[in-house]
Amino acid sequence: MSNYAPAPVGPTAATTGHSILQVGPVNPDVQAALATEFGALRLPEAPEQHEAFLDEYAAGIRVAVCSGRFGVGTELMGRLPELRAVVNFGVGYDTTDMAQARERGIQVSNTPDVLTDCVADTALALYLDVLRRISAADRYVRRGDWTAKGNYPLAVRASGKRVGILGLGRIGRAIAHRLEAFGCEIHYHNRRPVDGVPYGYRSSAGELAAAVDVLIVAAAGGPGSAGLVDARVLENLGPEGYLVNIARGTVIDEDALVAALAQGRLGGAGLDVFAHEPQVPAALLELENVVLLPHLGSGTVETRQDMARLTLENLRSFLRDGALATPV
Template sequence: MPTYTSAQAREQSTPITGEQILRVGPVNPTVAESLKSEFASLVLPDSGPEREALIASHGQNIRVAVCSGRIGVDSELMAQLPNLEAIINFGVGYDATDTKQASERGIVVSNTPDVLNDCVADTALGLYLSTLRSLGAAERFVRSGSWAAGQNFPLATRASGKKVGILGLGRIGQAIATRLEAFGCEIHYHNRNQKPGVNYQYHSSAVDLAAETDVLIVAAAGGPQSAKLVNQEVLAAVGPQGFVINIARGTVIDEQTLVEALRSGGIAGAGLDVFEKEPHIPAELLELDNVVLLPHLGSGTHETRADMASLTLNNLRTYLEKRELITPIS
């Protein structure tokens, strides 16, 4: 059987069959059911001899992979699929996929932008309020009986009227900013490049952004370019009165340095929906009352997950019919 580059493979006129579509890892239940009933796709076992056997028997024939943003198609798997043409990704993030290899081979990749902007921004706002006003700790205070026993809960921090720095003013970052404007917040931001037509104050580095604001909200895309972008220098600039909110990717923050800053009082608090090695969270964070911890639920609503599933499947259908994607990554 001849071996094609992915770009050459797309020039083939032969239809793509179910045995040429591979589901990689767990995916949204609606997507999983459609892959099974509508497309009769293959499912890659997680590990072991069954996985090796499937790759040995079908790897040469796979032309489309469907995955979640958390699992992706990594370097090793992609190299085992020489005729892969397209990766259909459920989720806006795709840092688990080797996009460098995909680009070199002409493999196109889709994600699910826009449909989750509002819910992720809502989650950021919830974390913002809960972290600054210590709402999670306050609820635990009530449930523990401390209030009924006559104790007073410590004072928290005002959430309205703050200077808020948004690290990554993309679609989600902009949605967060719009919400915070209603709280009278002054919005600042840092991107690789200043955005035209944006009235918020731009800062040329993450350090400068953190130094000039009260709260740093991390909304940057994941991947190698942003790994540990929020490092010791940035956290020192946040300072002992400042807060960090992260709804982006756990890898964007130097997690151990963040733990130390929270433990030592280097920063006032943090609200985290994402972690470096999900679902595993540093044990030290579980013991701290100045951090709010969520199980990566940014887009976790019935409505948004349904929209994401629909867009994922429409990307797949469009690729099979036209060899095009509705929402290719840039």
């Protein structure tokens, strides 16, 4: 008798239930479908229960459904000998062992395009907030400082800035498009130049930072980009430069960023992501020139509905045809 009962069995569970594994929390609509439509298994939350659960079920699992925060890492993937697909809710998939997936022929999907606009909007909101000090000015009013201390100090103009975009993929291009309306001069760095764009290409993150007033990080996460924005990049950006990150916290050397901000060697930062979420470095909480968001880049009702729909479309497509709708 198993100690780990699967989720309630739905009409198709006889053929799909124990071959599907939910890893970590997922979107409520996706979770409801996994339970009622597919009768999927769910990996226990308590790590000490994983071993017994996998001993019982691992051999039959063919598909794992996860989020960008809780992927299928090296150890878990190694315990699933029949795994054929990882269906990911989110555009980022750096928490999944992609090297092992490629080696074993495991397909991986994500949810591109449907979240591009909302993430780009978040980047623009952070850009405007950190330069014009919107959140800080709001706090100034709420504290009664406008009455007690007079007018709020001057901020920095957001229009016409030289902006560097680190990672000119779908989201990076959407950010650039929005900034064009502000009369900004756009530069970018990618692994290779992008054909057909009118923006200036820079050969490294450091060179990009030295050429701009604001650096917006939109690069994919994962081992290949870890620490890409390091102390030297931040030094090149300088005490009058600003940093916005809507990518992954690991892309930035967080210790170097905290030090640069605390010591006045960087003008300010707008951050939606952090290296050890949901933990945020305590030093950042005290700084008025830093805007902090709880990783809500795609966090709108409409976008999360679209992401859930596409996640389930990938799952159904794989179960039907053995192919994912939006493979990585």
